[in-house]
Amino acid sequence: MSVQAAAIVPTLPGRYYCDPAIYQLENERIFGRLWTCVGLAVALPQPGDYLTTELAGEPVLVVRGQDGELRAFLNVCRHRGARLCTEPCGRLETRVIQCPYHAWSYALDGRLIGAPNMRDAAGFSPAAFGLVPVPLACWEGMIWVNLQSDPPPVESQLVPRVVERLGDRETFERYRIGELRIGASVTYDIAANWKIVVENFMECYHCAVVHPELSQLVPSFRAGYAYQQGIGATFAEGVETLTLTGKRTRPLLPGLRPEDDRKYYGLVLLPNVFVNLHPDYVLIHRLEPLGPGRTRVVCDWLFAPDVVESPGFDPSDAVEFWDLVNRQDWAMCERCQQSMHSRAYVEGGIFAPIEAHIRRFNDWVLAQLGESR
Amino acid sequence: MSVQAAAIVPTLPGRYYCDPAIYQLENERIFGRLWTCVGLAVALPQPGDYLTTELAGEPVLVVRGQDGELRAFLNVCRHRGARLCTEPCGRLETRVIQCPYHAWSYALDGRLIGAPNMRDAAGFSPAAFGLVPVPLACWEGMIWVNLQSDPPPVESQLVPRVVERLGDRETFERYRIGELRIGASVTYDIAANWKIVVENFMECYHCAVVHPELSQLVPSFRAGYAYQQGIGATFAEGVETLTLTGKRTRPLLPGLRPEDDRKYYGLVLLPNVFVNLHPDYVLIHRLEPLGPGRTRVVCDWLFAPDVVESPGFDPSDAVEFWDLVNRQDWAMCERCQQSMHSRAYVEGGIFAPIEAHIRRFNDWVLAQLGESR
């Protein structure tokens, strides 16, 4: 049997990371078509709680209804187009979505329930002027919306990714993300294309160089192996979780099994989520593309409810560790972005054998855009 | 006879408020063709007094001549293109417009009167290198300019609007705007398309919701009626003018008749002026479109000359009231602008019956652009 060396794998050409036309196509065919995560369900516990965001340029309002259900709408009054909610999040104490311009009012399920002076408008049907609904699904505690009118089930998009990555569905489900609470959040504004951020997360070829602290805690990362199917990354001798000290100050997450004790799993849920599973906390990165060369990343650190509620709860050991790793990564992403327009990168670069799996992500992008190499 | 309810009236589609190509077309066919107000004549009392502005992207210089006449020119030296005057307004003490680059000099009527070292230029005719003139007309104290070379009289554009709005010409003329003085000025920078600002001024459907102070002074505004032809809006019992207290601290404007005593008239002079007539002062809003989603509004409060010159003259009661109302309006305009690009507004919104007259403004815009619904 002959040993066959890994082939050299080309990256996407540079224009895919900086051309506004390609960015627009991605908004249309990726973020305008796929289920995309816009936040965590636990952040909106009560009826009337809402968040606002932009997805593929569309203003989206997510609000929890009287019946406890989350729903999404375009955040636009049907009368004259005023933006309805302008804060990133909040609570509608009146449980009515009222436009501040002319007081058109919508129930939390989007029905138009008040429109002053419209009684004498011939043929005006309030039912035709409810808020424009956007399909929404909760999956593992994450709120996913879809700008298509009749999308496939969210599971059909996400579950195969989990199985592909972890080998089964159960490992992921053991962490019961939907039952955890947010202990801390940090938002980053990165001068890089969202795909550079994804590619950075997908490989650990850079870990020994860029992340000395992380590499010390996870020996396989120091060797560059971040993406072996199924196994997860085992901590170094004496390391208990990913914190600056490597020590764990909280109990295992409820539901974990002994074999999860000293492992880290990282996975990408395309198009815009990274999930980081640790014995005592979960970290979720959510990407919001803001332009061809700009991406917002929102990080939420999740803990067991009793941990968050305990007196003196302090998530800073987990936050500080990943904030350090994140900033190390963003600096590299921004360096790459700077050269994407150069003739030196017209045909892209190459992936090392240890990064070759990223080619699948690149091919996925091309397939979404209806293109091929 | 059957009672017929008002029909539902669609607004312009969202792209008319945010598409750069439509904005450019408006600059060409509306602000590049029509008489447009660029300031008040009273602001330039002496020969050599000037103001500068941009109209449809063109730099315009308005200057009062030796003969007392106002004239407008493109604010560009004919030699190498240097901008001649760079301040928003000022006085040319030398009564010469001299370019600071090579000292080419123009008389206040635009003639080239000095061009060093040009004597030995074969065929050089100073007469061919005067400033490029822009048609200018004063009407009711307002300075109107027109970027066409041979425009129709300014009255043909403005007088029909006044008659259409107030029923006659005399009501308007009684306020003798051209004889008033500026008591205060405020400039606003609004993140909204100029047409949204016009539409906002045209309707009072929003008054009860957005303007509690104004609605208290003018009962018909609380009911939403702002645009009844001819009659003007009558103040509430005990209200004397539009100030925060509703009290009037100044005499009636000279020339007014008893029936003007307790009335407010608001009218739009397309493309860019709102006139607000009160018993004791006049407020003029002048719009300068700065981009598809940005408009500067300059407000001038005008009073009788003897009032402005009286010791202790204080316009703040009038200024503070309208500044409050203005800011309430701009906030709503900016909310609308934010959603103009949304698929929820691709076909626009609807005007309530009480706003239906705005349709005429929208149709006017389409007609100017050479388009129809």
Next chain:
Amino acid sequence: MSVQAAAIVPTLPGRYYCDPAIYQLENERIFGRLWTCVGLAVALPQPGDYLTTELAGEPVLVVRGQDGELRAFLNVCRHRGARLCTEPCGRLETRVIQCPYHAWSYALDGRLIGAPNMRDAAGFSPAAFGLVPVPLACWEGMIWVNLQSDPPPVESQLVPRVVERLGDRETFERYRIGELRIGASVTYDIAANWKIVVENFMECYHCAVVHPELSQLVPSFRAGYAYQQGIGATFAEGVETLTLTGKRTRPLLPGLRPEDDRKYYGLVLLPNVFVNLHPDYVLIHRLEPLGPGRTRVVCDWLFAPDVVESPGFDPSDAVEFWDLVNRQDWAMCERCQQSMHSRAYVEGGIFAPIEAHIRRFNDWVLAQLGESR
């Protein structure tokens, strides 16, 4: 013989100074094809010393090699495209260009000498992944690079300009620019097209108006004559060099002849350098176009080595004088830029007879762009 007066000479139309498409064409056909100066060799004395810049949108790294030679490369890692050096200048103490993302390492001559984990990549040839070289030449102490792969010799571009301007090559060479040292540097950011800055430097029609201090020192400048072939500009009686006092506090530059004693020579080396020769110092302006309406200008004041090294060396008399003149010029350049889009300048302006030589620069630009009048 009949005396023939100078003709009126039209400038380039305004769009050449503000149209992004023309700017892009210039980047392609002027700055992307010609030798362009990116700095001074004396600024990079040691192996490992580098500077970074952008030329026609391309990130360029200039570095001095182990062998003492200067070389230029595209400043882009061949692996994933990370920008290699991000500071404007510095010293690579390790004498290796190492990418901070995955530690790919290049020798100072551009060879790939380290690429972790690439040993098992089938068919990977380090020789194929060296830095992309950019032709570089030193000429008279200036570093010139060329984005073409096989450009003609740098002398073929520059020497004819010197001879055309000064009548011979020797006058220029007497100043031995390559042996001087940098005594001071100032960088300016100007809101004007690079060609306006060139045209401003080429004529002294504006000197009497804009530069009273300079005109006092150089009588021919007061008269507007800046560009007579060969002769140079002679200082006024009692003036020794160009400083605020007109006095010279340093010896003549080594190599100068008695006839250079009281003369100033200014010349343009297209596309982007102005050289100013004085008896005791040389000033070099280097232009970096940053956009259709924005240009960075870097000024370096050069002195004899023993002068720079002498205790108490103070270049401020030369710096303050030219900084004053520069700022006077930039203000005029910015005034012109403001009106380039106006209909008043659609067909451009005119050059006075005293400026007529600038027509040759304009024709040169058109020839580079493949256009003609």
